[in-house]
Amino acid sequence: MNNLVKKITIVMIVGVVFSLTGLAQAAEKIYVPMLTYTTGPYAPGGIPVDQGFRDYFKYVNATGGVNGVMLDWETCEFGYNTDRGVECYERIKSKNGQMGVAVFPLSTGVTYALVPRTEADGMVLHSMGYGRTDASDGRVFSHVFTAPMTYWSQVTAITRYIGDQIGGLNNLKGKKIALVYHNSAYGKEPIPTLEALSAKYGFKFLKYPVNHPGLEQKSTWLKIGRQTKPDYTIVFGWGVMTQTSIKEAKAIGYPVSKIIGNWWSASENDTRPAGAASVGYKAAGFHTIGKNYQLHKDILAKVYGAGNGSGEKSVVGEVLYNRALVQGVIFTEAIRAAQKKYGNIAINGKQLAWGYEHVNLTSARLNEMGLGGFMKPLKITCANHEGANSLLIHEWDGKNWGNPSKWYSPMYDVTRPMIESSAAAYAKENGITPRSNCN
Amino acid sequence: MIYREAGQFKTSYKSDQALLPIAQDRFFVMALVAFAYIVIPMVANDYWLNSIFLQFFIFSLAALGLNILTGYAGQLSLGTGGFMACGAFSAFKLATSFPDMHIVFVLFLAGLITAAVGMFFGIPSLRIKGFYLAVATLAAQFFLLWLFNRVPWFTNYSSSGVISPPPIKLFGDYYITGTQATNLTQYFFTLTLVIVLALAARNIIRGHIGRSWMAMRDMDIAAEIIGISPLKAKLSAFAVSSFYCGIAGALWAFLYTGTVEPLAFEINQSFKILFMIIIGGLGSILGSFVGAAFIVVLPIFLNSAPAMLGLKLSGSLVTHIEFMVFGALIVFFLIVEPHGLARLWGIAKEKLRLWPFPY
Numbered sequence: 027m028n029n030l031v032k033k034i035t036i037v038m039i040v041g042v043v044f045s046l047t048g049l050a051q052a053a054e055k056i057y058v059p060m061l062t063y064t065t066g067p068y069a070p071g072g073i074p075v076d077q078g079f080r081d082y083f084k085y086v087n088a089t090g091g092v093n094g095v096m097l098d099w100e101t102c103e104f105g106y107n108t109d110r111g112v113e114c115y116e117r118i119k120s121k122n123g124q125m126g127v128a129v130f131p132l133s134t135g136v137t138y139a140l141v142p143r144t145e146a147d148g149m150v151l152h153s154m155g156y157g158r159t160d161a162s163d164g165r166v167f168s169h170v171f172t173a174p175m176t177y178w179s180q181v182t183a184i185t186r187y188i189g190d191q192i193g194g195l196n197n198l199k200g201k202k203i204a205l206v207y208h209n210s211a212y213g214k215e216p217i218p219t220l221e222a223l224s225a226k227y228g229f230k231f232l233k234y235p236v237n238h239p240g241l242e243q244k245s246t247w248l249k250i251g252r253q254t255k256p257d258y259t260i261v262f263g264w265g266v267m268t269q270t271s272i273k274e275a276k277a278i279g280y281p282v283s284k285i286i287g288n289w290w291s292a293s294e295n296d297t298r299p300a301g302a303a304s305v306g307y308k309a310a311g312f313h314t315i316g317k318n319y320q321l322h323k324d325i326l327a328k329v330y331g332a333g334n335g336s337g338e339k340s341v342v343g344e345v346l347y348n349r350a351l352v353q354g355v356i357f358t359e360a361i362r363a364a365q366k367k368y369g370n371i372a373i374n375g376k377q378l379a380w381g382y383e384h385v386n387l388t389s390a391r392l393n394e395m396g397l398g399g400f401m402k403p404l405k406i407t408c409a410n411h412e413g414a415n416s417l418l419i420h421e422w423d424g425k426n427w428g429n430p431s432k433w434y435s436p437m438y439d440v441t442r443p444m445i446e447s448s449a450a451a452y453a454k455e456n457g458i459t460p461r462s463n464c465n
Numbered sequence: 466m467i468y469r470e471a472g473q474f475k476t477s478y479k480s481d482q483a484l485l486p487i488a489q490d491r492f493f494v495m496a497l498v499a500f501a502y503i504v505i506p507m508v509a510n511d512y513w514l515n516s517i518f519l520q521f522f523i524f525s526l527a528a529l530g531l532n533i534l535t536g537y538a539g540q541l542s543l544g545t546g547g548f549m550a551c552g553a554f555s556a557f558k559l560a561t562s563f564p565d566m567h568i569v570f571v572l573f574l575a576g577l578i579t580a581a582v583g584m585f586f587g588i589p590s591l592r593i594k595g596f597y598l599a600v601a602t603l604a605a606q607f608f609l610l611w612l613f614n615r616v617p618w619f620t621n622y623s624s625s626g627v628i629s630p631p632p633i634k635l636f637g638d639y640y641i642t643g644t645q646a647t648n649l650t651q652y653f654f655t656l657t658l659v660i661v662l663a664l665a666a667r668n669i670i671r672g673h674i675g676r677s678w679m680a681m682r683d684m685d686i687a688a689e690i691i692g693i694s695p696l697k698a699k700l701s702a703f704a705v706s707s708f709y710c711g712i713a714g715a716l717w718a719f720l721y722t723g724t725v726e727p728l729a730f731e732i733n734q735s736f737k738i739l740f741m742i743i744i745g746g747l748g749s750i751l752g753s754f755v756g757a758a759f760i761v762v763l764p765i766f767l768n769s770a771p772a773m774l775g776l777k778l779s780g781s782l783v784t785h786i787e788f789m790v791f792g793a794l795i796v797f798f799l800i801v802e803p804h805g806l807a808r809l810w811g812i813a814k815e816k817l818r819l820w821p822f823p824y
Contacts, residue, residue, distance in 0.1 A: 062780055064779075064780055064781035064784075065781050065784045065785065069781075101780050102780065103768070103780030103781060103783060103784045105784060108722065108728075108729055109520070109722070109729070112516070112721070112722055113516040113520070113765060116511070116512045116515055116516040117512055117516065117769065134625075135726060135728065135729070138625075138627050138629070138724040138725075138726065139722040139723055139724050139725075141629075141723075141724065142629075142643060142644045142723045142724070143644075143723065145644050146644040146645075158625070158627075159624070159625075160624075209614065209728075210726060210728045211625040211626060211627045211726040211728070212625075214624070214625045214626050215624065215625050217624065218624045235614075238728060238731065448624060451621075452629070455561060455621070455629065455631050456629065456631055456632060456643065457631065457632055457643075
């Protein structure tokens with residue numbers, strides 16, 4: 027009898043302890059709502075990024091999580107449609123009552139819509155290389171991050187590159203630079219910067235909007251190829267728009283080697299469908315291309331080796347896949363930074379925002395993560411949510427991206443004052459008092 | 466049985482001309498409104514309030530606006546997206562230029578501005594009809610979006626052409642827009658607005674103006690002969706319709722997305738609203754609501770159904786299934802009832818009134 031009571035007690039205690047640890051484990055995960063688009067006209071861009079995200083998250087979990095804390099995520103497909111993106115965010119922002127810590131919408135339209143929502147939900151909004159550029163001012167946008175670079179920085183760095191090609195920035199005087207852009211918030215972002223640069227360096231800046239989804243560009247390129255003949259043309263395309271630009275340029279006889287795509291017009295999915303037309307096409311990126319890094323080998327071994335890959339193995343190392351890795355690396359570094367302060371727990375969104383503001387991705391740290399030389403070191407601060415980084419230009423040889431240029435750093439002296447004045451205008455319009463404890 | 470009208474005597478003109486002459490209808494609508502005001506806020510979570518109901522109300526309003534123009538006045542329009550954008554941008558300009566203006570006035574004035582714009586684009590309707598008019602209104606769609614894209618004054622010189630409405634208080638400490646606005650406040654506000662505007666629409670339609678619209682729709686020459694001025698009838702239809710669309714657009718920008726770019730009101734949005742009234746029922750207030758529910762809520766439901774059932778499918782597969790099922794349902798309903806879902810309800814009601822003793 028006594029024995030039986032003992033046994034039951036033991037079983038109960040074990041059960042309670044087990045269920046408690048079970049509960050603790052359930053909460054010991056960091057939840058990320060993942061907005062993806064693998065359908066629609068922008069799927070060529072959405073698919074590899076989605077694959078890269080999920081592979082990286084799986085890799086992190088397979089190697090013991092972030093300081094022992096596992097990542098958990100749910101995906102929601104929104105087809106690059108802003109209305110559905112917002113609905114998706116509301117649908118998956120929390121799981122079992124646990125609010126997500128960060129969201130990466132991969133769409134400038136959705137990013138704009140989520141700025142107020144994520145603030146209300148205490149979540150980090152990391153728009154890496156897209157979204158609102160003025161959100162780089164961390165004093166006004168405390169929870170939005172644009173690291174490692176913004177569109178404004180990008181065009182200044184591309185201008186530096188163009189300057190290099192023609193023997194110095196002073197030679198830009200009298201030259202013509204055209205911008206062919208997706209006629210949306212995304213494509214319009216770099217215009218004020220290019221206007222400022224055009225005033226500063228004396229080149230003529232020409233604007234060519236292309237309407238969604240970007241399949242109709244004949245008249246645009248006719249003007250560029252026959253009428254205005256700019257010395258360089260920068261393309262801000264996404265999805266099917268970029269390949270159409272390349273094809274139309276070739277058809278009209280505009281030299282493809284004078285076209286520089288931005289980093290969202292820089293993937294294999296943009297150049298391959300354009301075939302031989304795209305030989306010589308150049309595009310920017312804030313990271314290198316290829317899979318000759320330790321991290322890629324580890325992902326191939328631990329994720330794909332275990333039959334757990336999120337897509338085609340051949341995509342690993344492609345431009346947009348690598349872009350997703352940059353996103354993942356910054357995110358996990360932010361978690362680590364936050365865990366240094368708050369302990370190795372499943373941190374919440376507010377704590378993650380603190381972590382983001384203390385990300386210091388040195389080259390030693392990049393080496394340690396198996397990404398030596400993959401990107402330039404990055405340091406994010408409280409006031410500067412963009413950090414400082416550099417980009418390089420690759421050239422398409424018909425099969426692969428190659429011929430990398432040197433790294434070009436943006437002209438922060440041009441962009442930062444613009445960011446601050448734009449953020450100040452937003453703060454005034456929305457009644458936000460900028461944080462004063464930042465410097 | 467359910468619809469037995471025995472004993473419901475109409476002893477005055479007033480009762481004969483009531484909005485809903487059948488008592489059962491009256492009770493049903495009252496119960497529905499009570500349900501929307503009391504039960505839904507208690508049981509629905511933030512996701513439902515914000516992503517389903519708010520979206521549904523706003524699109525119902527836009528569909529109502531287009532239904533006035535296309536369903537009642539017979540003027541085919543593809544400019545709905547442009548008129549919604551017009552409402553959103555004028556509301557934004559009003560709210561930022563006059564920060565102390567109350568949201569109701571902002572919406573009302575934005576509606577009036579859109580009504581004026583709508584009347585301007587309605588002028589071609591005096592000369593052309595049918596599909597040709599659709600092309601003329603298409604010009605409104607493209608011109609308005611082009612204008613908001615092109616002229617930085619409309620966006621207060623925002624670099625990317627995106628507008629973010631400022632936080633506005635409804636009354637006291639209750640915010641209606643911005644981060645401090647709760648979903649519940651937005652829900653009640655939009656619900657009230659939709660009910661008020663739907664009642665107004667119903668009354669306009671059964672009055673003198675609405676009858677002139679319908680006469681114009683059914684045969685314009687005959688209507689002119691009996692003394693209806695086409696100028697007044699058509700332009701008033703454009704004005705009232707644009708007023709509704711403008712308010713819907715402003716609500717969309719201010720309450721739902723919170724920030725909006727002109728691209729959000731592109732041509733697809735116009736088509737979407739046109740499909741709502743075609744599927745819901747042309748010339749029917751109920752049809753606008755049913756159509757909006759069909760086009761807005763059903764795809765979301767189809768998209769989340771596999772997850773609710775516990776099926777682990779990839780996002781793209783779910784989306785493809787959603788498109789297929791949704792497409793099949795559109796075809797099915799158009800075959801079963803080409804006059805729209807509201808007509809389906811109308812037939813059911815007629816049958817119920819006679820049941821169980823049909824002649």
